Amino acid sequence: MRKSGYAVVGNLGWTEVFGMAWYLRGFENFMIDLIARKEFAHALLRRITDYQKARYLKFLEIVGNVIDVILFADDLGGQHGLFISPSTYREMIKPCHAEIIQSVRSKTRARIMFHSCGSVTPLLDDFVELGVDILNPVQVSAKRMDTLALKKRYGKRLSFWGAVDTQRILPHGIPEEVRKEVRLRISHLAPGGGYVVAPVHVVQADVPPGNVIAMCQAAKESGKE
Template identity: 45%
Template sequence: ETTGYILAAGHISAGIFQDCWNLRGMGQFMEDLVLNPEFAETLLKRVTEIHIGIWESFLGAVGPYIDMVETADDLGGQNNPLISPRMYRRMIKPYHAALNAAIREKTRAPILYHSCGAILPLIDDLVEIGVNILNPIQPLPGQMDPETLQKRYGSRLLFHGGLDVQSLLMRGTTDQVREHVQRYLKTLGMHRYIMAPANTVLPGFRPENLVAAYETAHNF
């Protein structure tokens, strides 16, 4: 309360969907969703129960002191969601909703949701189940660009991320980095956007580009 910092509760695992495919193998669990949905739902339910139990125990002790809760599940590839919106709504969304509801019973802190990739067709669903902050908004052309995000969700979500780690930090110039950061800050707004790398910074990046990004944000 006196430091100017926030206290964030990081996600406890990769996520409900990802934990299931880690247990079964990604390809096999994708098949399960289509060919063996009863088994898939049983596994999803059990994994969700474990997640909820951990969060309830943790937030029961520290919930009043938490400023942000982070959950996660990777739903997107480079061009599209990993599963169709219809499949997400039928098989995965109910368990995400149950987890968020359990978290909300223990804390009023905003919920940050992490998903890599192109998840634009799923964002309405995430808002519906209580997501407040979206991370890492990978800058994929025509999918997660800041103009589209602002137009559709600027009044409903706060955005975290956006700094291109796949191309710009690796091969771009400092001027290109500054232009990129300014675009996101101007488009998404100072009060609706937290500038950060749009995933883990990769080995081989140009350090001067990361410095330029943070200097631009601080001086904006």
């Protein structure tokens, strides 16, 4: 794959810490746990962290140095902001993320890509501190996820993967709007390198095939400029 110019991405699936905790407990219950039942929350997060760390280490033992990028995912934001405050993240969740990422770093030179949907700008300095190399998916439809501002502030510390709007433009726009969207994101995020042009999320079944073609064509054309 490398000889052909492609990067190999390792994705275990279901690598969340925060996400797995609230999935097990129910969202409202885990929000209460984080504030009112911290001892229990810490114990649950400890078990999840150990589990996820063991999965990563076994995965890396099997694949060796084949991969160039390894995906870590934990959705921390929604359309309008974070699910939890930055202070709660730093106290309760960030140490778990740090432990997992450090263990991965000790076994591979692959770049770390952190997937977190939503408005996560308040945590980007934390992601950098954790050793994250790439931010995915850059959900441009969420608040404070302006690509020009993100590139200006974090372009020397983070690469970006995604940013082509899948909430409005891809499913509901016309091909020319899709091409315009792709050119816009490339113009914002590509200068100086550090951008993988891609849709924000999975292309859904309601996206017209012509829009998918327009996205790919625009990416190829603008990527050569």
